[in-house]
Amino acid sequence: MDIVRIATAGSVDDGKSTLIGRLLFETNSITADKLEAIERASKRRGVDYTDLSLLTDGLIAEREQGITIDVAHIYFSTPSRKYIIADTPGHFEYTRNMITGASNAQVAIILIDARNGIVEQTHRHFYITQLLRIPYVVVCVNKMDLVNYSEEQFEAIKEQFNELFKKANYREQQLQFIPASSLFGDNISSRSNQMDWFKGPALLEYLESLEWHSLENKFPARFPVQYVIRPKSDQWHDFRGFAGKLASGTIRKGDTVVALPSMQESSIEQIYRFEEPIEEAESGDSIVLTLATEIDISRGDMLVRKEELLEPTKELAAQVCWLDHTPLKTGKNYLLQHGSNRVKAKVTNLFSSINVLDYQTIEGVEEIGLNEIGYISLKTARPVSADNYSANKHNGTFVLIDEASNSTVGVGFIG
Amino acid sequence: MSTISTIPAFPRMLEDESIYIMREVAAQFEKPALLFSGGKDSITLVRLAQKAFWPGRIPFPLLHVDTGHNFPETIEFRDWLVKETGAELIVRYVQNSIDAGKVKEETGKYASRNALQTITLLDAIEEFRFDACIGGARRDEEKARAKERIFSVRDDFGQWDPKKQRPELFDMLNGKINIGENVRVFPISNWTELDVWTYIKEEKMAIPSIYFTHKRNVIERDGMIWPHSEFLHTTSDEQPFEETVRFRTVGDMTCTAAVASTADSIDDIIREILAAKISERGARMDDKRSEAAMEQRKKEGYF
Numbered sequence: 001m002d003i004v005r006i007a008t009a010g011s012v013d014d015g016k017s018t019l020i021g022r023l024l025f026e027t028n029s030i031t032a033d034k035l036e037a038i039e040r041a042s043k044r045r046g047v048d049y050t051d052l053s054l055l056t057d058g059l060i061a062e063r064e065q066g067i068t069i070d071v072a073h074i075y076f077s078t079p080s081r082k083y084i085i086a087d088t089p090g091h092f093e094y095t096r097n098m099i100t101g102a103s104n105a106q107v108a109i110i111l112i113d114a115r116n117g118i119v120e121q122t123h124r125h126f127y128i129t130q131l132l133r134i135p136y137v138v139v140c141v142n143k144m145d146l147v148n149y150s151e152e153q154f155e156a157i158k159e160q161f162n163e164l165f166k167k168a169n170y171r172e173q174q175l176q177f178i179p180a181s182s183l184f185g186d187n188i189s190s191r192s193n194q195m196d197w198f199k200g201p202a203l204l205e206y207l208e209s210l211e212w213h214s215l216e217n218k219f220p221a222r223f224p225v226q227y228v229i230r231p232k233s234d235q236w237h238d239f240r241g242f243a244g245k246l247a248s249g250t251i252r253k254g255d256t257v258v259a260l261p262s263m264q265e266s267s268i269e270q271i272y273r274f275e276e277p278i279e280e281a282e283s284g285d286s287i288v289l290t291l292a293t294e295i296d297i298s299r300g301d302m303l304v305r306k307e308e309l310l311e312p313t314k315e316l317a318a319q320v321c322w323l324d325h326t327p328l329k330t331g332k333n334y335l336l337q338h339g340s341n342r343v344k345a346k347v348t349n350l351f352s353s354i355n356v357l358d359y360q361t362i363e364g365v366e367e368i369g370l371n372e373i374g375y376i377s378l379k380t381a382r383p384v385s386a387d388n389y390s391a392n393k394h395n396g397t398f399v400l401i402d403e404a405s406n407s408t409v410g411v412g413f414i415g
Numbered sequence: 416m417s418t419i420s421t422i423p424a425f426p427r428m429l430e431d432e433s434i435y436i437m438r439e440v441a442a443q444f445e446k447p448a449l450l451f452s453g454g455k456d457s458i459t460l461v462r463l464a465q466k467a468f469w470p471g472r473i474p475f476p477l478l479h480v481d482t483g484h485n486f487p488e489t490i491e492f493r494d495w496l497v498k499e500t501g502a503e504l505i506v507r508y509v510q511n512s513i514d515a516g517k518v519k520e521e522t523g524k525y526a527s528r529n530a531l532q533t534i535t536l537l538d539a540i541e542e543f544r545f546d547a548c549i550g551g552a553r554r555d556e557e558k559a560r561a562k563e564r565i566f567s568v569r570d571d572f573g574q575w576d577p578k579k580q581r582p583e584l585f586d587m588l589n590g591k592i593n594i595g596e597n598v599r600v601f602p603i604s605n606w607t608e609l610d611v612w613t614y615i616k617e618e619k620m621a622i623p624s625i626y627f628t629h630k631r632n633v634i635e636r637d638g639m640i641w642p643h644s645e646f647l648h649t650t651s652d653e654q655p656f657e658e659t660v661r662f663r664t665v666g667d668m669t670c671t672a673a674v675a676s677t678a679d680s681i682d683d684i685i686r687e688i689l690a691a692k693i694s695e696r697g698a699r700m701d702d703k704r705s706e707a708a709m710e711q712r713k714k715e716g717y718f
Contacts, residue, residue, distance in 0.1 A: 001426040031694040061578065070580060072561045073554040075607050082426050084605055100582040227438040231471040239470060245435045245586070274434075274466040286431040286438075288469075299442050323582045337587055340442070399587050406591040408581045 004207060007086045007102035007134070009125035010111030015142045019111065019182035020074060020087060023204065026189040029076035069094055071101035078208060090121055095128070095371040096323035099411065102128060106212050107136040109203075114147045114179070118160045120357060126161075127356040130170045131321065131373070131413065133393045135212055138176050138203065144195065145181040151197045154179045167359050170390075178203055217282055220308035221249030222387070222395040223257075224339035225301045229288060241272065241288040242297060247339060248394035250282045251289075251305065259295055260302040260385040261312035266291040283394070300341035302385040312383035316345075316398075316414055319354075319389075320368065320376055324402065324409035327367035328376070334409070335401040336380055344381040345400070351375040376412075388415035422685050425613040429606055430463070435586060436565060436602040437467035440547050441474050443590035444598070447547040448505070450536075451477040453489035454665040455622055456551030456603065458496065459611055462620055463602060464549075465500060476503035478548070480536050482528040483510045484646045484667040492623040507539040524648050527669040533715055537573045540597055547590065549600045555607045556695065559710035566590050567599040575599075575714050608695045609688055616681045626684065628661045628677045639672040663688075664695050 010016040024030045038054045061069060074085040086101030088094075102108060108129040112122060129137050139161055147153045158177045165175060178187055179198055186192035189204040201209065226244040251257075255268045271278050272288040281287045289303065297303070304310060322328050328347065336345035352361040353374035361375075368374040389396030400410035440447050449464060451457045464473045479493060497504045509531050512518045517538070518531045540548065554561045564580050566588045581589055590598050603611070615622060632643040634653040641647060643655040646669050660673035661684075678684045 001424045003426050003428045033693045070562050075555045096582050103584040227442045229471045236470045243438050274469055286434040399584055408589045411584050
């Protein structure tokens with residue numbers, strides 16, 4: 001059974017919670033007690049409809065203010081797939097939480113209120129789906145019931161959005177426009193009778209049809225070593241297995257591999273998926289490898305296939321999105337975590353920041369503040385075995401950790 | 416949508432993710448422990464830990480905070496599992512915290528030791544200097560849990576601050592903490608109740624007998640069926656009677672309601688869940704105390 005990870009972006013006002021509520025409702029995923037609890041809470045709050053946002057806004061502070069602050073994870077399934085929705089906040093102040101929620105998504109749903117069309121927030125949400133290279137984006141033009149299911153209005157918004165896409169860098173991203181009314185269930189799980197002019201799929205139909213495995217396996221094989229397993233038991237006396245999750249690509253038993261950064265060569269003797277020896281592993285598999293010869297490998301190192309070599313480097317250029325209240329500054333040291341590899345890093349240069357509303361770069365900035373995006377260069381204490389983000393998104397990102405607060409303060413996209 | 420009649424397959428990507436998290440814990444922390452309650456979720460964690468480090472042993476102990484109000488079947492199962500897996504078991508008792516005057520037993524009809532566990536847990540963390548505690552909480556269980564990260568940093572007092580959660584990007588987990596702080600780790604965050612059961616089925620795992628149908632003395636209270644025991648405070652009009660039941664979730668005998676059921680196999684249980692109109696935590700009195708019961712408890716150090 002496949003898992004599809006979806007990120008939703010938009011504010012309560014766009015009808016995002018109602019949309020999610022609708023998806024859950026129509027896939028039989030809300031139980032009676034949960035629905036009753038929401039009805040009770042809605043009444044207590046003095047609203048005269050069942051406020052489905054109470055389903056996802058799980059924190060006291062969120063319910064007090066009627067906004068989404070942090071990512072909520074919501075689950076539903078159909079007979080063929082399991083869906084995980086990361087319901088992310090739409091407000092600018094919580095952009096970092098949106099990035100957290102969207103970072104693993106294969107699909108993003110951007111909600112637009114049919115009455116308002118594209119607003120500032122839409123630019124930011126779209127920019128983030130581009131930055132994270134989310135392969136599929138659904139532009140859900142919601143509240144169509146409030147514009148009399150007007151085809152002209154839908155087409156106008158579509159055109160506006162396509163203008164936005166023209167400026168975008170990640171061209172392979174696939175857009176699907178869907179006119180919908182989540183309040184009345186138009187084009188959510190089944191096609192609407194109200195909009196005969198729309199020939200595309202309903203939202204759930206579209207989600208059920210997506211395919212991305214072929215996209216994932218075309219990347220080169222990257223195996224970050226997470227943990228070395230040495231049982232030292234009588235039965236497994238000489239066993240030395242390298243545990244990790246294959247970040248991208250595929251590997252086979254017998255492949256000639258190179259350990260990075262040491263550049264030592266060996267070959268894969270055995271691949272174990274837990275107790276079971278297997279012939280081949282693919283992207284996302286948690287496995288243990290044993291090698292034919294004994295070479296020195298520890299956590300933070302990476303195994304790659306000889307024909308897919310990459311050059312470890314101590315100098316990185318990256319686009320960063322800042323996630324902390326204390327801004328990023330030139331000359332400051334951070335810990336850089338790239339997969340299982342954690343090294344000290346210094347920001348050597350701060351080139352520019354970018355305005356996500358018009359894609360203009362702003363030169364000569366002194367710092368990058370919370371929720372801002374900029375271009376920097378870094379020098380690391382030890383080599384990092386990374387790819388350019390545009391060539392392999394699964395091995396082209398890192399996070400920066402502040403050594404004083406231990407917090408994750410930034411995310412970088414290499415290249 | 417049509418209702419699902421066949422039993423779905425377990426999504427194996429979830430296992431890959433959970434095992435990755437287990438290995439991150441072993442690599443990033445000096446002294447982790449696995450919080451074991453004897454329920455299906457923590458039994459699942461033990462299975463995942465076995466797989467994550469195979470052919471090595473599980474490199475951390477199991478920690479059981481024993482409220483003294485457990486189902487005897489759970490304790491029996493715990494001891495069997497420890498023997499079977501060769502894992503190390505540490506037990507700390509809520510009774511000791513009560514005797515030491517650190518917590519006060521609740522009184523009244525709804526008295527439970529559920530909330531008292533927190534103090535015993537925090538004491539155990541301090542005693543053994545655990546820097547990471549692996550728990551079986553799932554995001555689908557409850558709305559505050561739906562908001563929690565996989566690595567959830569707790570301060571010196573074990574408290575969760577939902578406004579100060581670290582961004583968790585891609586699968587990069589940041590377990591860096593100061594001395595005295597600890598991290599709660601939730602490897603099955605993205606599993607649903609159904610995923611746990613389909614996993615138990617496919618892995619042919621053993622589970623405590625109380626998950627299957629049996630005859631039991633119960634009382635009826637607030638429209639639910641409660642297991643009658645010496646620990647449950649009952650009123651005179653709550654007369655025990657025998658009923659054919661099973662438990663969908665396993666906590667203390669004082670806060671876990673039973674469901675009328677004749678399910679005597681994992682397949683039956685899964686079919687029952689697929690058809691259920693009430694959620695799993697609907698049978699937990701500890702969550703019903705208020706709309707924010709779980710968030711409040713987590714802020715105080717609950718897992």
